[in-house]
Amino acid sequence: MNVASPITALSLAERTQRAAKVAAEFADTVDREARFPKEGMDAVKAERLMGIQIPVQHGGEGATMSEVAEVCSILGKACAATAMTYAMHQIQIASLSDHAPDSAWHETFLKCICDEQLLIGSATSEAGIGGNLRNSVCAVDVEGDIVRLEKNATVISYGADADAIMVTSRRHKDSPPSDQVATLFTKDQYTLEHTAEWDTLGMRGTCSDGYIFRGEALAQQILPKPFAEIAAQSMLAVSHLLWGALWFGIAADAVNRAQSYVRAAARRSPGQTPPGALRLAEASSMLQQVKSNVVAGLKQFEAGKGDPDALSAMGFAVAMNNIKIGTSQTILDIINQCMLICGIQGYKNGTPYSLGRHLRDAHSAQLMISNDRILGNTSTMLLVGKQETSLLR
Numbered sequence: 001m002n003v004a005s006p007i008t009a010l011s012l013a014e015r016t017q018r019a020a021k022v023a024a025e026f027a028d029t030v031d032r033e034a035r036f037p038k039e040g041m042d043a044v045k046a047e048r049l050m051g052i053q054i055p056v057q058h059g060g061e062g063a064t065m066s067e068v069a070e071v072c073s074i075l076g077k078a079c080a081a082t083a084m085t086y087a088m089h090q091i092q093i094a095s096l097s098d099h100a101p102d103s104a105w106h107e108t109f110l111k112c113i114c115d116e117q118l119l120i121g122s123a124t125s126e127a128g129i130g131g132n133l134r135n136s137v138c139a140v141d142v143e144g145d146i147v148r149l150e151k152n153a154t155v156i157s158y159g160a161d162a163d164a165i166m167v168t169s170r171r172h173k174d175s176p177p178s179d180q181v182a183t184l185f186t187k188d189q190y191t192l193e194h195t196a197e198w199d200t201l202g203m204r205g206t207c208s209d210g211y212i213f214r215g216e217a218l219a220q221q222i223l224p225k226p227f228a229e230i231a232a233q234s235m236l237a238v239s240h241l242l243w244g245a246l247w248f249g250i251a252a253d254a255v256n257r258a259q260s261y262v263r264a265a266a267r268r269s270p271g272q273t274p275p276g277a278l279r280l281a282e283a284s285s286m287l288q289q290v291k292s293n294v295v296a297g298l299k300q301f302e303a304g305k306g307d308p309d310a311l312s313a314m315g316f317a318v319a320m321n322n323i324k325i326g327t328s329q330t331i332l333d334i335i336n337q338c339m340l341i342c343g344i345q346g347y348k349n350g351t352p353y354s355l356g357r358h359l360r361d362a363h364s365a366q367l368m369i370s371n372d373r374i375l376g377n378t379s380t381m382l383l384v385g386k387q388e389t390s391l392l393r
Contacts, residue, residue: 007047007048012070015049016047018043018047019040019044020040020078023039023044023078024077024079025039027080027082030079030081030082031081031361035205036081036160036161037082050118051110051113051117052067053093053094054093055097058097058111058114060110065301066298066299066302068090068242069241069244069298072086072087072246072249073248073249076245076249077253078249078253080205080246080250080358080361081204083246084203084246085157085205087245088122088157088158090242091122092120092122092166093120094234094238095182095230096120096223098230099224099230100223103220103223105218105220106221109184116163118163119161119164120162120163120164120166121158121162122157123151123159123166123167128152134178135177135178137177138170139169139170139172140222145218145220146216147216147218147221150212150214151213155198155209155210156209156213157208159208159211160207160209161207163186163187164184164185164186165190166182166183167182167213167215180228181222181226182223182230183215183217189216190214191215192211192213193212194211196210202357202361202364203364232311232317233311236320236369237297237317237320240297241298241301241320243328243365243368247362247365248290248291250335250358251287251290251334252287254358255334257352257353258341260352260353261346261353262274262276279337279341280341286337287334289330290326293323293327294323294327297319297320301320314385315388317378318385324371325375325378328366328368329366329371332363335355335359335362336359338358339355339359
């Protein structure tokens with residue numbers, strides 16, 4: 001019989017709160033120095049949170065997507081870079097768990113992730129594809145039992161700090177750009193030639209530099225299902241949901257800071273309504289909309305779990321796209337409202353009400369898979385299908 005460790009005997013929320021406390025302590029430093037959030041991620045690993053989504057039979061805890069999203073939200077309130085790193089890792093985990101059935105190599109690796117608390121990176125972006133992750137220029141070269149791949153990746157999520165990287169490519173050199181596979185390479189199986197710095201407005205600690213990726217691995221490390229299927233049924237939806245959860249966390253922390261500011265103003269002037277109180281109520285209302293949007297998406301995703309037809313349906317894709325669009329746009333309005341409430345104390349760095357990091361991190365939301373690209377995809381789908389209008393589905 002498996003006996004829970006002292007750590008895993010605690011609830012996920014308790015473990016995440018402990019990790020988040022560490023991440024929050026270093027969040028401003030991580031942002032200022034544009035460095036990997038080592039302290040936050042070390043705390044996440046110490047709380048055994050890296051493999052929670054992995055099925056119990058492979059060493060994980062079988063956490064639901066809602067539970068993973070709550071971890072992302074809590075981390076997002078503390079340090080967006082830690083939260084984004086964790087969310088991107090969990091997106092790769094979802095792909096591995098759901099789309100490598102009966103693959104002995106991948107099942108063994110899932111257990112390694114849990115045992116060793118490994119961090120999985122992602123290399124979908126590539127020079128020459130214009131940000132479209134559903135196209136690849138590079139192609140795997142399979143020779144006997146060996147697969148080789150070279151990819152000019154414009155960004156690799158926290159590439160230098162990952163323990164393994166999932167890389168997309170064409171199935172072979174004669175395949176069209178959209179006929180893709182995903183291959184998981186472990187750190188000892190690839191080299192990274194640095195080509196571009198990740199010097200950005202926000203999300204600076206994700207350290208997603210550009211590299212020439214060169215890898216050689218076992219052919220069995222190629223995920224058995226086509227990447228088109230992985231993207232449609234798992235990767236895109238999980239991305240939008242977990243990103244939405246951490247963006248909610250960023251906005252929630254901004255509202256908490258604005259609320260503290262208004263309460264302090266109320267204490268200074270008893271009997272008077274502080275000037276920012278009405279704006280705080282409006283920000284609270286918008287935050288509730290974001291929460292409802294993400295929660296509804298999580299319920300829809302979990303209802304369709306295990307049903308490829310449901311997860312590939314046009315209505316599901318439109319719903320997930322709309323969650324990403326609505327959440328990424330609304331959090332900016334929320335944080336702007338909070339900035340107006342806190343005034344110069346929110347604009348300045350180093351105050352209890354500082355919101356500059358929140359605002360800069362939130363601006364990434366509309367760009368991570370461009371909203372314009374998503375709107376274009378949604379508009380194409382709506383030309384051939386009906387918008388779902390039922391409140392119960």
